[in-house]
Amino acid sequence: MKIDGKVALVTGAGQGIGRGIALRLAHDGAHIGIVDVHEDKMMSVAKEIEALGRKVTFIKADVSNRDEVIRAIDHVESKLGSFDIMVNNAGIAQVKPLLEVTPEELNRIYQINVAGVLWGIQAAAKKFISKKKKGKIISACSIAGHEGYAMLGVYSSTKFAVRGLTQAAAKEFASFGINVNAYCPGVVGTDMWTEIDKRFSEITGAKIGETYNKYVGNIALGRAETPDDVASFVSYLAGPDSDYMTGQAPLIDGGMVYR
Template sequence: MLLEGKVALVTGAAQGIGRAIAMRLAKDGADIGIVDLNEDKMLAVCHELEALGCKTTIFKADVSDRKQVYSAIEHVEKTLGGFDIMVNNAGIAQVQALADVTQEELDNIQKINVGGTLWGIQAAAKKFIENKQKGKIINASSIAGHNGFALLGVYSATKFAVRALTQAAAQEYASAGITVNAYCPGVVGTDMWIDIDKRFSEITGAAEGDTYKKYVDGIALGRAQTPEDVANFVSYLAGSDSDYMTGQAPLIDGGIIYR
């Protein structure tokens, strides 16, 4: 059990990639704090984790609100008796031509994808330093954080920003024994991609399912990514085998973007 005795907080853990990360870290031995906005889905994941013998707790929070992120960490530490790993997974997508992006749309995605990651980094690092302990901070970027994509321009910009925050935080917190890395998934078969495909259909006139198929057909390994594919890599970032790695944002996409 690579993470036995560790406590991990995963934002956006009520479904999709976040749920898969929570399940994998629990199987690795960690106790899990589930943070999301959907209480019913959080409870369902909580029951799944408890069936694995994992201690877990839920906390409803909007990651765009700095105070709520800090409160989530306090709750998880108090309830589970520790805090070792922060996974800033929560985020939203946006499909929109750059010419049509509104002020409201820009503000919303920045607050969640960039602000939520920044508050998670801040709050986790503060807690690790207060406790005089090493810690792991793991952020969700994307292939869109390495390449900009048409109709995903603002989303791409937020994921580039996550990479920048990851690099800066790695340098600022290294002396405290805190590592900061990111993971960059590709086309993952989740509800988010269903929404992305539908939105592409509305803008381009493509039949529903065609955009998803086009992107999947471009994957070298020949299949869409699963949430578990992402979670397996996050497990590595959360464990001791990655202790000498910081400031990095590796691609885990089956072969779409090459660096």
């Protein structure tokens, strides 16, 4: 187990991709700090991690709040005795024609998807540097971070921003032994896609499930992605096999977007 005894904090780990990453890193030997806005969901994931024989702690925090992110890292470090891997996974979607986006909606998604990732990168890097230790910082990007999608224009722009932050942070922190990378999933069958599909229906009149099936139909490997598919790649980014990789945001999408 290549990350045996390391401590990983995963944001948005109460469900979906974040839960999958938390379980995979626990399976790889790490102890896990869970951060989310939903306490009941964190509690149930914590039980699953305990069952794998790892230490676990959870703390409610909104990633758009810088102080809460700093507090969450301090909490995880003090409860689990170390802090080695930061996964900035929490994010929200927004399905809206560009002509209708309001300042409030723009601000909300930027606060979570962009500022939330920046605060996670900043707080984790400060912690690693203050402790003079190497670390891994990994953030959720998307196929929408490589290509802008209709009705998902603002969401796409937030994921392009994650790629920019990842590249800049990789350059700023390389000399401290901190690797900064991102993962770009395609269409993962989580609650986020249930919501995207529903919103598309409201806007375009498509039947429920139609938009999801249309997107999945474009995947070369012929099936929707699972949280485990994403987590396998994050496991690589979290471990020593990716020590020579930094500033990258590779696509892990079953063959949808080719770069």
